[in-house]
Amino acid sequence: MRFDNKSGKFLEDAIMQFSSLPGIGKKTALRFALHLLRRPETEVENFANSILSLKKDTKFCTVCNNISDNELCSLCSDKTRDFSKICIVEGIHDIMALESTSQYNGLYHVLGGVISPMEGISPSDLNLANLFTRLDQGNIQEVIFALPATMEGDTTNYFINRKIENKNIEITVLARGVAIGDELQYTDEITLGQSIINRKPFTK
Amino acid sequence: MRFDNKSGKFLEDAIMQFSSLPGIGKKTALRFALHLLRRPETEVENFANSILSLKKDTKFCTVCNNISDNELCSLCSDKTRDFSKICIVEGIHDIMALESTSQYNGLYHVLGGVISPMEGISPSDLNLANLFTRLDQGNIQEVIFALPATMEGDTTNYFINRKIENKNIEITVLARGVAIGDELQYTDEITLGQSIINRKPFTK
Numbered sequence: 001m002r003f004d005n006k007s008g009k010f011l012e013d014a015i016m017q018f019s020s021l022p023g024i025g026k027k028t029a030l031r032f033a034l035h036l037l038r039r040p041e042t043e044v045e046n047f048a049n050s051i052l053s054l055k056k057d058t059k060f061c062t063v064c065n066n067i068s069d070n071e072l073c074s075l076c077s078d079k080t081r082d083f084s085k086i087c088i089v090e091g092i093h094d095i096m097a098l099e100s101t102s103q104y105n106g107l108y109h110v111l112g113g114v115i116s117p118m119e120g121i122s123p124s125d126l127n128l129a130n131l132f133t134r135l136d137q138g139n140i141q142e143v144i145f146a147l148p149a150t151m152e153g154d155t156t157n158y159f160i161n162r163k164i165e166n167k168n169i170e171i172t173v174l175a176r177g178v179a180i181g182d183e184l185q186y187t188d189e190i191t192l193g194q195s196i197i198n199r200k201p202f203t204k
Numbered sequence: 205m206r207f208d209n210k211s212g213k214f215l216e217d218a219i220m221q222f223s224s225l226p227g228i229g230k231k232t233a234l235r236f237a238l239h240l241l242r243r244p245e246t247e248v249e250n251f252a253n254s255i256l257s258l259k260k261d262t263k264f265c266t267v268c269n270n271i272s273d274n275e276l277c278s279l280c281s282d283k284t285r286d287f288s289k290i291c292i293v294e295g296i297h298d299i300m301a302l303e304s305t306s307q308y309n310g311l312y313h314v315l316g317g318v319i320s321p322m323e324g325i326s327p328s329d330l331n332l333a334n335l336f337t338r339l340d341q342g343n344i345q346e347v348i349f350a351l352p353a354t355m356e357g358d359t360t361n362y363f364i365n366r367k368i369e370n371k372n373i374e375i376t377v378l379a380r381g382v383a384i385g386d387e388l389q390y391t392d393e394i395t396l397g398q399s400i401i402n403r404k405p406f407t408k
Binding site: 008009010011013014016017020021022023028030031032033034035036037039041044045046047048049050051052053054055056057058059067068069073074091092093096 | 215225227234236237249250251253258263272295300
């Protein structure tokens with residue numbers, strides 16, 4: 001379907017804006033716009049205002065760089081968490097994923113990316129200075145690498161490890177192996193190889 | 205993935221708003237929100253403002269009910285079009301679909317729905333009074349039914365036909381038949397039946 005400018009520029013503008021969102025084409029953008037047109041004006045105002053305040057009012061935690069409403073995010077200001085552990089992640093979505101497991105009670109540190117010479121991302125582009133400051137302040141007993149299981153993630157792990165290996169901090173990395181529900185024949189050979197090397201005592 | 209309120213209420217609000225769009229779940233909504241967070245503030249303001257003006261500034265054509273920036277839409281104010289034909293459609297997206305064929309040069313009339321006793325949509329909920337006024341003003345030689353090929357579309361066609369059949373206006377309906385690219389074995393029997401009844405002289 002072509003989109004000729006026959007239905008006015010306000011609709012056209014909204015379609016253009018929605019189709020700039022990741023994975024959204026013009027047809028879906030039109031569907032969004034027509035959906036909003038049918039909703040009451042106050043609801044559409046709330047929609048637009050929530051987008052404005054998302055950008056204007058959202059802060060980044062001065063300690064861990066997580067998204068936050070205040071100087072300190074809800075995790076860094078939660079006294080019930082284990083302040084001796086820092087889990088290093090690429091982005092905010094990784095915090096959400098790890099928090100949804102309910103298996104970790106330490107703090108986080110959001111790098112905002114991983115080292116990638118291909119994409120021109122060097123260590124200085126990442127939120128690393130803050131990390132080293134946090135580790136220099138002492139009290140940290142364990143650093144957990146939870147970066148993507150990719151070449152770039154591994155490179156970043158090695159880089160950070162080299163900087164902090166003398167600090168008497170335990171450094172761990174997320175276990176790699178066969179995912180729950182995976183069939184062995186479809187598991188890639190590197191993962192399968194690591195999972196046999198790192199096999200564990202069987203527990204009932 | 206659960207979405208605990210650990211990344212602030214502004215993000216949460218934006219996720220809630222985006223996930224109210226048709227077909228958008230919480231994960232995609234989060235992706236949209238994080239995407240906007242990475243964009244410059246002016247771009248995000250433009251995004252929000254285009255949504256606001258979509259709702260506030262969009263008018264509906266006083267003649268045909270198409271979306272418009274002015275009193276008259278670009279089609280109804282286009283002197284090159286054939287003012288003797290009115291094509292009746294359910295929604296604005298149908299105008300876009302028909303316009304994209306470049307096969308029709310008349311005007312439109314947007315009903316804003318079809319008669320549906322199941323969903324409680326009666327003739328009085330539709331933009332019908334305006335249609336009858338247009339037809340009473342004369343000059344219209346042909347009305348084309350381009351409503352959905354469903355029970356509700358057919359009901360609406362019958363309803364309008366009964367009201368206007370005495371007005372000496374030619375009433376036509378979109379051809380139904382085998383769609384381009386369709387295989388006969390997968391075409392439903394009603395469509396196939398109609399296409400053999402309405403067969404046309406073969407032209408090379």
